[in-house]
Amino acid sequence: MRRIRVLVVDDSLLFRTILARGLSSDPEIEVVAQAIDPFDARDKxxxxxxxxxxxxxxxxxxxxxxxxxxxxPQYNLPVVVVSSTxxxxxxxxxxxxxDFVAKPDIDSAQNVERFLExxxxxxKAGAAAKVSIQTELLTKHETHGINAIDHLRTVVSSTFLSQEELSKRIIVLGASTGGTEAIYSIxxxxxxxxxxxxxxxxxxAGFSRLFAERLDDSTDFKVKEAQTGDYVEPGTVLIAPGDQHLKLIKVGERYKAECFVTEKVNGHRPSVDVLFESVAKAAGPRAIGVILTGMGYDGAKGLLAMRRKGxxxxxxDERSSVxxxxxxVAYEIGAVEKQASLPLIAKLLYSLVKGD
Structure with a gap:
């Protein structure tokens, strides 16, 4: 099996060495070159x-x-950012x-080991990823869908459900590689x-708060990193905190967040399955679940549990996923009721909320 050929770009000789040696210990990865700056990287x-x-x-x-x-625009090359910024x-x-990984404290062998893993x-996810999908030409159908989405923002004052009814319902999204941009676009x-x-x-951990702040600043929603005790409210978005699981518990007709640390599920914490399975139990047919781009299978079983509860x-879809x-996996096990390209998901969500 051909190994994944990796170029390491970092101006620190020490960190380049740590990366090259660590990555080369994986039998599926080969570090073919190192570069000290973007111009050196271009040549390599x-x-x-x-x-x-x-x-x-x-x-x-x-x-x-x-x-x-x-x-x-010149090279179809997946890039994984490694930075302390x-x-x-x-x-x-x-x-x-x-995707991205935070630089570790190199004085801690345990931190470096976790970082390298x-x-x-x-x-490996990046090697299978599509890059610059935002520059792809859209089909006529998708363009029509985007035009329809443009009108969503004009109907905010046309409330089709009361606040009380909206509070009884919930939308949950799960994603991994490529997910931050997909979520933002929705x-x-x-x-x-x-x-x-x-x-x-x-x-x-830490990046979830920054992600929440970015969404809060750049969308109309009130967005925050979830904390235990937060209630899900219309017009708000809760982001599962990094390195913690998030589940929802039904309290009366509302849903309350509970954040906790246990073992990783499907190799992840937060796990999409943990959230989705809790929503299947707490909300049943009052929920809408969306599974987005990402490597692996986390979230598939949870989405299936949601669908089985109504x-x-x-x-x-494949074309728009990074x-x-x-x-x-979710589609193959029958968890997905409707499959859609990323530019159409917002419109489809809105339609399902209305009961179409």
Whole structure:
């Protein structure tokens, strides 16, 4: 089996060495070259033709975000960002990176080991990922769908359900690789007069708060990192905290968040299955579940449990997924009622909330 060819880009010799040695210990990965800055990286991309590139953000001559933005139109190369600059990570994802990993404290062998395990998994996901999908031409059907979505924002004042009814319902989303941008593209198109939204995105501790802040600043919704005791409310979005599971408990006619730390489920914490299975139990037919891009199978069984309890379910299609793993497994086991391209999911969600 051909090994995944990786180019490591970082201006620190020590960190490049840690990355190269650590990644090379995986029999499925081969570090073919190292680069000290974007210009060095450009030359080595041409020479070594890597399958995946890891890239720092803060580098001499050109920062990683600008490098990714200029690189991807020319080279169809998946990029995994490795950086301690947490605030800029989502800008890198917007530029086209497929995923990110936070740099560890290199004085802690345990932290470095966990970091390398996480990075190896994301490199393998990246090798199967599509890049720059936002630049693909849309079909006529999808373009029509986007035009329809544009009208969603004009119907906010036309409440088709009372606040009391909206409070009894819930929308849950689950995602992994490519999920932060997919979630953002859905949330920014939705009107406020819909049930509260709860999200489980595979994300490291600390970054979930930044992700919530980004959505809060750039959409009409009130978005926050979930805490135990939070209630799901219409017009609000709760994000599962990184490195914690999130489940919902029914309290009267409302839903309350509970965050906790136990073993990883399907290799993840937060786990989409944990959230979805709790929603199947708490909300039954009053819920809508959406499974989005991501590697692996987390969320598939939970979405199936939701559908069996009467919930409506949506799966992202292969063409628009950065990695068609989680939604593929969910579709194959019968968990997905409706499959849709990412640009159409907001419209479909709105339609299901109305009962269409």
């Amino acid at each position: 991309i041409l020479k070594y033709e890597p399958d995946v590139m890891t890239c720092d953000i803060e580098m001499p001559k050109m920062n990683g975000i600008e490098f990714i933005r200029r690189l991807l 947490s605030g800029a990570v989502f800008d890198a994802l917007s530029a086209g990176a497929v 996480d990075l190896m998994a994301k490199i 949330i920014r198109e939705m009107p406020l007069n819909i049930p509260g939204i709860v999200i489980a995105q595979h994300i490291p 919930a409506r379910t949506i799966g992202q 990695v068609y793993g989680m939604p593929k």
